[in-house]
Amino acid sequence: xxxxxxxxxxxxxxxxxxxxxxxxxxxxxxxxxxxxxxxxxxxxxxxxxxxxxxxxxxxxxxxxxxxxxxxxxxxxxxxxxxxxxxxxxxxxxxxxxxxxxxxxxxxxxxxxxxxxxxxxxxxxxxxxxxxxxxxxxxxxxxxxxxxxxxxxxxxxx
Numbered sequence: 001x002x003x004x005x006x007x008x009x010x011x012x013x014x015x016x017x018x019x020x021x022x023x024x025x026x027x028x029x030x031x032x033x034x035x036x037x038x039x040x041x042x043x044x045x046x047x048x049x050x051x052x053x054x055x056x057x058x059x060x061x062x063x064x065x066x067x068x069x070x071x072x073x074x075x076x077x078x079x080x081x082x083x084x085x086x087x088x089x090x091x092x093x094x095x096x097x098x099x100x101x102x103x104x105x106x107x108x109x110x111x112x113x114x115x116x117x118x119x120x121x122x123x124x125x126x127x128x129x130x131x132x133x134x135x136x137x138x139x140x141x142x143x144x145x146x147x148x149x150x151x152x153x154x155x156x157x
Contacts, residue, residue: 002078005128009075012121016068016092019118020061027057067092071125080129093122 031053033039038046070085081089100115 005125006075006078008121008128009071009125012118012125013068013071013075015118015121016064016071020064020068023064024057024061027053027060031057064092067122074125074129081126086126089122089126093119093126096122 031050034053035046035050039049040046041049067089070081070089073079074081080086096115096119100112100119103111103115
């Protein structure tokens with residue numbers, strides 16, 4: 001089971017890394033298009049739109065890449081993300097759900113399916129490292145430290 005958990009976390013990290021490349025490239029491309037065509041939205045300076053697209057690319061890319069690094073750490077150490085790291089992954093899943101809902105109308109069903117696939121991978125990674133990992137495990141014996149896996153003879157008749 002641990003090998004499958006690690007594989008899912010690693011594949012999710014790889015998919016998020018590819019998504020970072022696509023998102024950053026798309027933002028930079030749209031910023032260049034807005035700058036080259038001198039596009040403006042409600043009187044905003046075209047240069048400001050280009051700079052904001054670059055800033056958006058850096059922020060979104062950094063956020064999703066951070067989530068991928070959390071999953072790489074999880075896959076390597078086989079330790080579930082706790083506290084703030086778990087909250088960051090949950091927020092990434094929520095963002096993918098919301099973007100998937102918006103992408104149906106704006107881009108189409110293939111984009112929705114891609115977002116839902118990434119959402120599914122993130123949730124899968126989070127749930128496989130859920131309650132089963134709450135107890136500390138003795139790595140050499142592969143059982144919980146508190147001895148709950150040790151069976152005893154029944155004491156009744």
